[in-house]
Amino acid sequence: xTTIHDEVTEVSLKELEGLVSERAIKGETMLLNMGPQxxxxxxxxxxxxxLDGERIVTCxxxxxxxxxxxxxxxxxxxxxxxxxxxxxxxxxxxxxNCLAYCLAVEKLVDLDVPPRAQAIRVILCELQRIASHLxxxxxxALDLAAQSVFLYCFREREYILDIFEMxxxxxxxxxxxxxxxxxxxxxxxFEEAVxxxxxxxxxxxxxxxxxxxxxxLFIDRTKGIAVISGEDxxxxxxxxxxxxxxxxxxxxxxxxxxxxxxxxxxxVPVGKNGDVYDRYIIRIQEMRExxxxxxxxxxxxxxxxxxxxxxxxxxxxxxELGVSMEAVIHHFKLWTEGFQAPEGAVYVPVSSPRGELGxxxxxxxxxxxxxxxxxxxSFANLQAIQxxxxxxxxxxxxxxxxxxxxxxxxxxx
Amino acid sequence: xxxxxNKAVETIKEKFGAEEHVFRGHVTLILNREDIVPVCRMLxxxxxxxxxxxxxxxxxxxxxxxxxxxxxxxxxxEEDLRLWLRAPVPEEDPFIDSIVDVYPNANWxxxxxxxxxxxxxxxxxxxxxxxLAEEWEGHPLRKDIPVKVEETRFSFNWEEIDLxxxxxxxxxxxxxxxxxxxx
Numbered sequence: 241x242t243t244i245h246d247e248v249t250e251v252s253l254k255e256l257e258g259l260v261s262e263r264a265i266k267g268e269t270m271l272l273n274m275g276p277q278x279x280x281x282x283x284x285x286x287x288x289x290x291l292d293g294e295r296i297v298t299c300x301x302x303x304x305x306x307x308x309x310x311x312x313x314x315x316x317x318x319x320x321x322x323x324x325x326x327x328x329x330x331x332x333x334x335x336x337n338c339l340a341y342c343l344a345v346e347k348l349v350d351l352d353v354p355p356r357a358q359a360i361r362v363i364l365c366e367l368q369r370i371a372s373h374l375x376x377x378x379x380x381a382l383d384l385a386a387q388s389v390f391l392y393c394f395r396e397r398e399y400i401l402d403i404f405e406m407x408x409x410x411x412x413x414x415x416x417x418x419x420x421x422x423x424x425x426x427x428x429x430f431e432e433a434v435x436x437x438x439x440x441x442x443x444x445x446x447x448x449x450x451x452x453x454x455x456x457l458f459i460d461r462t463k464g465i466a467v468i469s470g471e472d473x474x475x476x477x478x479x480x481x482x483x484x485x486x487x488x489x490x491x492x493x494x495x496x497x498x499x500x501x502x503x504x505x506x507x508v509p510v511g512k513n514g515d516v517y518d519r520y521i522i523r524i525q526e527m528r529e530x531x532x533x534x535x536x537x538x539x540x541x542x543x544x545x546x547x548x549x550x551x552x553x554x555x556x557x558x559x560e561l562g563v564s565m566e567a568v569i570h571h572f573k574l575w576t577e578g579f580q581a582p583e584g585a586v587y588v589p590v591s592s593p594r595g596e597l598g599x600x601x602x603x604x605x606x607x608x609x610x611x612x613x614x615x616x617x618s619f620a621n622l623q624a625i626q627x628x629x630x631x632x633x634x635x636x637x638x639x640x641x642x643x644x645x646x647x648x649x650x651x652x653x
Numbered sequence: 654x655x656x657x658x659n660k661a662v663e664t665i666k667e668k669f670g671a672e673e674h675v676f677r678g679h680v681t682l683i684l685n686r687e688d689i690v691p692v693c694r695m696l697x698x699x700x701x702x703x704x705x706x707x708x709x710x711x712x713x714x715x716x717x718x719x720x721x722x723x724x725x726x727x728x729x730x731e732e733d734l735r736l737w738l739r740a741p742v743p744e745e746d747p748f749i750d751s752i753v754d755v756y757p758n759a760n761w762x763x764x765x766x767x768x769x770x771x772x773x774x775x776x777x778x779x780x781x782x783x784x785l786a787e788e789w790e791g792h793p794l795r796k797d798i799p800v801k802v803e804e805t806r807f808s809f810n811w812e813e814i815d816l817x818x819x820x821x822x823x824x825x826x827x828x829x830x831x832x833x834x835x836x
Contacts (some may be wrong), residue, residue, distance in 0.1 A: 258781065304784040311769075312793055316800030347677055474704050475729060477758035488730075495733040583678040587707070587726065587735070600724070602711055615707040615726075623761045653785060 283648025318578030421547035480595025486514030708762035714796035
């Protein structure tokens with residue numbers, strides 16, 4: 241029996257070479273597995289930690305537990321049918337995923353989107369950003385033992401999910417944004433519901449801030465933790481609030497506006513120190529900025545169609561099917577074989593709550609995408625945790641994981 | 654804004670003999686795979702492309718030779734300039750130099766490409782599978798592996814589909830005397 245045991249240890253030590261320091265191989269430092277089943281890893285993430293006492297010497301993330309092969313599955317479906325899977329990649333940013341995918345398809349086939357659809361897209365994506373930040377705030381606070389914030393955040397998120405249910409029929413996986421516009425126009429109650437939320441939410445943000453921002457326990461756990469400089473953050477490919485925390489003013493909504501973001505007046509909050517606390521402040525500020533955008537978009541919301549009139553790519557409305565033979569033909573063609581996209585590759589980045597979410601879409605001229613690649617923000621941000629966690633106490637690691645706001649469905653795809 | 658990008662493109666074309674393609678405003682340079690590290694280093698140091706935003710691969714099985722394209726997306730933050738580089742990699746010896754020394758975040762992207770496409774990266778510090786299990790065979794995003802769909806089970810083909818699964822006990826596996834129950 242001993243020989244088998246020896247063999248096993250030998251193999252596992254060899255696997256560790258290059259991952260952890262020499263001292264761990266000799267047995268001077270301790271190796272500890274955190275996850276994949278751990279309440280504060282925000283999903284199924286495994287971290288291999290090398291500890292010197294309570295200090296983290298190296299932190300190696302091990303991902304892939306949620307890999308679903310979604311990019312491969314997308315290659316086997318037509319452009320419209322792919323979209324159902326798109327919601328499920330980053331399950332806290334469903335509308336944003338749909339928007340990224342639809343913008344990529346629209347760019348590939350050169351499709352126009354009516355202004356009303358664009359404005360509604362912006363409203364929904366900003367609501368989604370707030371919902372995602374609420375989940376982040378809830379879990380981050382819970383990790384740092386502030387339990388009531390968790391309950392308050394989930395209470396407010398319900399309002400947003402109710403709005404999504406109202407417009408799309410589903411709380412999370414609505415697939416409401418479609419290539420060329422939206423599935424249908426928003427119901428009449430939509431505007432009132434959103435306005436109600438916009439009016440009431442600032443007081444709620446203040447409530448969270450009262451609980452956390454000047455809370456000495458929270459500050460102790462977050463200030464000066466996981467500091468990263470702007471240059472390092474850029475070279476590690478970090479984006480979103482994790483990058484802006486390090487005093488880099490860069491947001492795709494500003495530098496490369498899409499879906500009419502250039503019409504709205506909003507600020508991009510930027511931090512100074514690049515620590516966990518700054519990332520917290522930025523996300524709180526971003527919720528306020530999102531409210532500003534939603535309010536402006538609602539005030540300016542134009543009337544008109546919500547779907548492109550280009551029948552080669554967008555199916556005709558139901559009412560036309562009874563009276564127009566051409567509409568029947570288009571309907572039949574689009575729902576059986578789909579539409580053909582020209583040969584070429586496009587990449588469209590959008591600003592997800594976590595950072596730059598990009599869709600790389602390559603077409604070979606057929607009705608199915610030849611290759612879909614998702615440039616996901618969580619994957620890039622999680623990679624940097626190897627730098628962020630170095631030298632910190634193991635108790636701070638949960639704050640660090642929380643602060644880069646990963647969604648494991650997004651990381652593994 | 655475009656001038657800086659044009660300058661970079663012209664220099665790379667002149668020095669490394671790259672081929673330029675433009676589609677919907679995306680500038681793509683097709684390079685020899687030997688040149689990828691010097692090109693990335695030059696773009697980072699001389700033309701301010703500080704960030705590798707994305708790295709992926711495309712498999713042109715039976716469509717193009719060389720079979721694989723490794724696609725890099727370099728990004729210059731100040732003016733939001735994006736430049737795509739493509740390095741064709743042949744099927745027979747699928748390897749390319751790793752750019753981890755130039756952009757540290759290429760590490761995981763290259764592991765992912767190795768895992769899902771089977772393109773090796775020379776000089777990569779830890780080229781292991783990242784998404785799939787270590788003992789997985791094959792590289793699933795290659796086009797010669799079909800997108801598998803489980804056939805719908807009806808009463809006439811139920812058993813046939815069921816027996817095709819690895820975990821189902823076949824009749825010959827059962828001990829003598831024991832008969833398979835009807836489902």
